[in-house]
Amino acid sequence: GESVGLHLPTLSVQEGDNSIINCAYSNSASDYFIWYKQESGKGPQFIIDIRSNMDKRQGQRVTVLLNKTVKHLSLQIAATQPGDSAVYFCAENSMDSSYKLIFGSGTRLLVRP
Amino acid sequence: NAGVTQTPKFRILKIGQSMTLQCAQDMNHNYMYWYRQDPGMGLKLIYYSVGAGITDKGEVPNGYNVSRSTTEDFPLRLELAAPSQTSVYFCASSYGRVQPQHFGDGTRLSIL
Helix, strand or coil: CCCEECCCCEEEEECCCCEEEEEEECCCCEEEEEEEEECCCCCCEEEEEEECCCCEEECCCEEEEEECCCCEEEEEECCCCHHHCEEEEEEEEEHHHCCCCEECCCEEEEEEC | CCCEEEECCEEEECCCCCEEEEEEECCCCCEEEEEEECCCCCEEEEEEEEECCEEEECCCCCCEEECCCCCCECCEEECCCCHHHCEEEEEEEECCCCCCCEECCCEEEEEC
């Protein structure tokens, strides 16, 4: 069945270091992927997305990498800041799942001062 | 723009009561969604709508109903509340399928 999972439930990094959050997906038909950031008591906030015809996309301090061969997605955050502490979710969507975004269970990022 | 607005922010219900969770968006998005998020988990889709007058079931629709009479509003109705419906409910909207979904800040619902 469809599933999106994460390798690390909690990631602790030093302020200023780069962070890498990983995500595995199982539906080879997925063609759209999103990373969300969720702070305590708030709704998910869109960070960056990528379509399956790309393997890399960059935003402000963030980069998403897509490896369709091994069905792996990663979010890289450069120069991690205390404000980056949150739970990060990857989500996937495919034409055969209609409009359903399949979410992973999340990775908590803790930034040490 | 306010984005996606959800009301109320918190609510406690007794078993068997009913209520409507409100969701409104001002981005003129056609697509709207309702999710629930249980502690430490990702989001699961309850219902979605691709436009006014059109709704469809998601992964976990049992115990819920929706309507979409306008582009802006997408209320979620709980009939006969049960403890298993204790959760945080998020409404989202998007311009299209391969466009980011924008979320409200959620309604925290407890059924006692």
